Amino acid sequence: MAEKGPMGGAGGPPPGPPPPYQAYPNATYPAVGTTVVVTGGPKTTVVHTSQQRVVHKPAGGFFSSVMKEVNSVGKQLGKEIDYLGNKINEAVDTSRTAPLLSLFQTGNVVQLVSRSSGKALEILAGPDGRLVLDGKGPVDPNAFNTVWTVINEGNNQVRLHNNYNYLTISSGHTMLIHMPPGEIHGVETKWQLTTNLEARFVMLESLKERGRYVGILPSGELKPALACSRENDAHFGVQLVYSPYPHPPTSTTVTTVHTVHKK
Numbered sequence: 001m002a003e004k005g006p007m008g009g010a011g012g013p014p015p016g017p018p019p020p021y022q023a024y025p026n027a028t029y030p031a032v033g034t035t036v037v038v039t040g041g042p043k044t045t046v047v048h049t050s051q052q053r054v055v056h057k058p059a060g061g062f063f064s065s066v067m068k069e070v071n072s073v074g075k076q077l078g079k080e081i082d083y084l085g086n087k088i089n090e091a092v093d094t095s096r097t098a099p100l101l102s103l104f105q106t107g108n109v110v111q112l113v114s115r116s117s118g119k120a121l122e123i124l125a126g127p128d129g130r131l132v133l134d135g136k137g138p139v140d141p142n143a144f145n146t147v148w149t150v151i152n153e154g155n156n157q158v159r160l161h162n163n164y165n166y167l168t169i170s171s172g173h174t175m176l177i178h179m180p181p182g183e184i185h186g187v188e189t190k191w192q193l194t195t196n197l198e199a200r201f202v203m204l205e206s207l208k209e210r211g212r213y214v215g216i217l218p219s220g221e222l223k224p225a226l227a228c229s230r231e232n233d234a235h236f237g238v239q240l241v242y243s244p245y246p247h248p249p250t251s252t253t254v255t256t257v258h259t260v261h262k263k
Helices: 062-095
Strands: 109-114 120-125 131-137 148-152 157-162 165-170 173-178 191-195 202-206 236-242
Touching: 131 173, 165 202, 202 236
Parallel strands: none
Antiparallel strands: 109 120, 109 148, 109 236, 120 131, 148 157, 157 165, 157 191, 165 173, 191 202
16 A cells, blocks of 8 residues: 655745756656667577485484574574564654755755765666666756655655656665655655765665665666665765755864853
8 A cells, every 4th residue: 555644844844936856747867878779689598407306314313403403593592683673774864864864845946865886875867767876966056857856754764856857776776666646655765865974975775675785886887775774885975956944054064162261
């Protein structure tokens, strides 16, 4: 069943007109730069044999039985440790505060710049007309295919879209899903934001497929989400492109306190 949730962030809908980056309802996305089409070629037939191989294992003794039990306990303990670690991460992520995270207010428009490639996450039109993603986009606020409109639902959980093409992870792959205005969203387009230890980079974890993140390889190609955790490939710098709010935060502010001792 689709998850119902408020579509505005904390504080309700943003004031003012919609950002200009949504003024492209019939936008044509750039084509993928290089297209490789494989046609023809010989047909390959793979024949699987059904011959059975019988392997006789020597009977295990008392020591073998004990080691099996130890291995079983160890695997179960490992699963419980992983589960506890994940729960701690979830609690920390939903309550984390950082200037970087404050850029993700409802109505803000941001660019996500990959730490690995140094380029922006962008949308391109594939050779078959379907929209695809990579991390080779220009870090340019005028490149409409590289900007993402934010919908904040609290607890550092957001949805990100470009002309209602929403970022999502499905079956371990990062992709887009088109959701027209007014359509009820499920958890598939919802992301948990977190930061690295120094709070210089943001990471996007799928709330439908926990433990899987948007990632970019140094080449700019997408990293399969099923193989992407919290490593550098999942780190993105955030460039604020547009905000309907007055005086939006754009960088980290460091305050130094000087103590004066009177004689």
